[in-house]
Amino acid sequence: MSEFRSLTDAYSVAPQIGLDDVAAAKDQGFALIINNRPDGEEPSAPQGDAMAAACAAVGMAYAAVPISHSGFSHAQLDAFDKLFASATGPVLGYCRSGTRSTHLWALARARAGDDLDGIANAASKGGYDLSGLYPMMEALAGPK
Numbered sequence: 001m002s003e004f005r006s007l008t009d010a011y012s013v014a015p016q017i018g019l020d021d022v023a024a025a026k027d028q029g030f031a032l033i034i035n036n037r038p039d040g041e042e043p044s045a046p047q048g049d050a051m052a053a054a055c056a057a058v059g060m061a062y063a064a065v066p067i068s069h070s071g072f073s074h075a076q077l078d079a080f081d082k083l084f085a086s087a088t089g090p091v092l093g094y095c096r097s098g099t100r101s102t103h104l105w106a107l108a109r110a111r112a113g114d115d116l117d118g119i120a121n122a123a124s125k126g127g128y129d130l131s132g133l134y135p136m137m138e139a140l141a142g143p144k
Contacts, residue, residue, distance in 0.1 A: 004092060005098060005126035007125070008122055010091060012090065012126075013094065014094040015096065022054040029089060031090060032060070032090075033093075033094070034064070035066070036094065048064050072136075080104050080108050102123050107136060110140045
């Protein structure tokens with residue numbers, strides 16, 4: 001079973017989850033799983049259609065906002081914001097290590113005007129270092 005790492009009461013991240021982790025996520029109260037891994041990135045990992053079916057089987061929402069190694073876009077931040085805002089409960093994001101899921105959340109929160117140090121501290125509690133992401137977070141946050 002994958003480790004679900006809480007960043008806030010409403011958002012947690014995980015390294016690659018398996019189909020059996022979906023029921024565990026549901027049991028822990030998650031309402032939505034967001035897959036940040038592009039299909040085909042790791043052929044042995046469950047692909048999006050299998051994850052969507054596993055979520056549907058337990059009555060849980062599923063969405064994909066794939067983040068490749070080429071980076072992040074405003075469209076991906078917009079998609080994340082829309083999904084997060086419409087979630088009916090806590091959200092679990094996953095990718096290979098949880099880093100892209102953490103970075104996507106951090107960039108979205110920075111763009112929304114959240115305190116950057118608070119974002120970094122929340123990520124750190126989950127085991128993720130945002131120091132390399134700070135310039136992008138500052139740019140998205142805009143002038144103070």
